[in-house]
Amino acid sequence: MxxxxxxxxxxxxxxxxxxxxxxxxxxxxxxxxxxxxxxxxxxxxxxxxxxxxxxxxxxxxxxxxxxxxxxxxxxxNPEGMPEITAEYEHKLHGQLKPVVAEAICRGMSQDQLLTIIKDMYKQIAHGRKENI
Amino acid sequence: MxxxxxxxxxxxxxxxxxxxxxxxxxxxxxxxxxxxxxxxxxxxxxxxxxxxxxxxxxxxxxxxxxxxxxxxxxxxNPEGMPEITAEYEHKLHGQLKPVVAEAICRGMSQDQLLTIIKDMYKQIAHGRKENI
DNA sequence: TAACTGTTATATATGTAATATAACAGTTAG
DNA sequence: CTAACTGTTATATTACATATATAACAGTTA
Missing domain, CATH: 1.10.10.10 (Winged helix-like DNA-binding domain superfamily/Winged helix DNA-binding domain)
Incomplete structure (x- = not known):
């Protein structure tokens, strides 16, 4: 890597x-x-x-x-990854909020933002299964 | 405020x-x-x-x-907010990437993540027009 | 004139980041 | 057994960011 x-x-x-x-x-x-x-x-x-x-x-x-x-x-970790705990969700919200707020300020639509997230998700998670 | x-x-x-x-x-x-x-x-x-x-x-x-x-x-700024420049998009990607990556690691589906973003977008941008 | 504005300068204390060096206990290969 | 590795811990130092305190400057306002 x-x-x-x-x-x-x-x-x-x-x-x-x-x-x-x-x-x-x-x-x-x-x-x-x-x-x-x-x-x-x-x-x-x-x-x-x-x-x-x-x-x-x-x-x-x-x-x-x-x-x-x-x-x-x-x-x-061979036992798998950490789970989606309440603590993690709280951290996630804290990370996303200022980012989303700035996007809204700059006039980015919800669809524009979701498209960026979708593309990023696809790009990162692309080679997940075939590498096992 | x-x-x-x-x-x-x-x-x-x-x-x-x-x-x-x-x-x-x-x-x-x-x-x-x-x-x-x-x-x-x-x-x-x-x-x-x-x-x-x-x-x-x-x-x-x-x-x-x-x-x-x-x-x-x-x-x-009365002239309006800063725009969605290439520089901003680059910054946005840098901010989102580690957040999305951790979500994927923890097994969060794309839909779960998009739902969180949608809810957050709605919550923040909720009282936009009626306050003018 | 007096009180405010943003701005700049200087100094100090504190915490974090990164480095360097060293040592310890445990594991592994020769 | 020895030597070389492993993660871990400790100590010390340098550099930088954060936050504070105090002070001053030029411009504006009442």
């Missing part, structure tokens, strides 16, 4: 890394049970510090996306 | 304030041409520093949501 970091971005490196791993899972390029590089090798590959990768892994572990297997190292 | 700040939030105060003003415009509770409190009085009302409010106003001005009128002070 190819990971691209933008050192000029306003987003922290550990957040960019976290997002791309989640996108990798969503797209199917990272399968449940598949192992991730060690914090040291990942850090080395990306040219960042060990602790930056470790922070990403710690957060992904806390949310249930990955787990640390004593033999296999860090793996995408 | 009522503004609520969460001092425990991970979001900076100036971002919370910015989001709520944009949501106010989207909902119609803030109309184009309507004036906003001065940086000092707003800061005083919210119990924050002058510069925190000033940063919010500066960012909103840069994006075209408000402008500084020599007589009327700070007003919601």
């Amino acid at each position: 190819i990971i691209r970091l933008d050192m000029q971005s306003e987003l922290p490196i550990y957040t960019q890394l976290m997002n791309q791993i989640i996108e990798g899972i969503a797209s199917g390029s990272l399968q449940p049970g598949e192992s991730l590089p060690s914090v040291r090798s990942m850090a080395s590959d990306l040219g960042v510090n060990l602790h930056t990768v470790n922070k990403t892994y710690t957060l992904l572990k806390q949310e249930g996306f990955i787990l640390v297997h004593r033999q296999k190292g860090v793996v995408i | 009522i503004i609520r700040l969460d001092m425990q939030s991970e979001l900076p105060i100036y971002t919370q304030l910015m989001n709520q003003i944009i949501e106010g415009i989207a909902s119609g509770s803030l109309q184009p041409g309507e004036s906003l409190p001065s940086v000092r009085s707003m800061a005083s009302d919210l119990g924050v520093n002058l510069h925190t409010v000033n940063k919010t106003y500066t960012l909103l001005k840069q994006e075209g949501f408000i402008l500084v009128h020599r007589q009327k002070g700070v007003v919601i």
Whole structure:
């Protein structure tokens, strides 16, 4: 899996890394049970510090996306992904609200916005089943 | 317009304030041409520093949501809101992608996601026309 | 003139992000 | 058993963002 970091971005490196791993899972390029590089090798590959990768892994572990297997190292959670909890729905609303509000301000119609979401959903989830 | 700040939030105060003003415009509770409190009085009302409010106003001005009128002070842009530029669409994609990816990971269907967006759009844009 | 406006400057305290170095306990390969 | 790896933790430092405090400036308004 190819990971691209933008050192000029306003987003922290550990957040960019976290997002791309989640996108990798969503797209199917990272399968449940598949192992991730060690914090040291990942850090080395990306040219960042060990602790930056470790922070990403710690957060992904806390949310249930990955787990640390004593033999296999860090793996995408083989038991499946975290569920749609009330807490997650609350977080989702908080993330979407300002984005939707700005779209409305700029005169974007509901259909325009839904089309963008549909296209994005299709694009990300495109290669889900055939990669199993 | 009522503004609520969460001092425990991970979001900076100036971002919370910015989001709520944009949501106010989207909902119609803030109309184009309507004036906003001065940086000092707003800061005083919210119990924050002058510069925190000033940063919010500066960012909103840069994006075209408000402008500084020599007589009327700070007003919601009477010429209308900023448009849907290519730059904005790029920003929108960057904001939505990680959110949609996590939803897919958690097994949320496209319809579930679209329903949330629709409800949110309706809720925000509900009192648009009747407030003019 | 006095009180307000946005704006700018400077300084300080705090927290986060990212780095560097080091160590520990456990696992694995030679 | 040794050596090299694993995740994990600790400590320290640098850099930057956030938020504050205080002050001043030019322009506007009552």
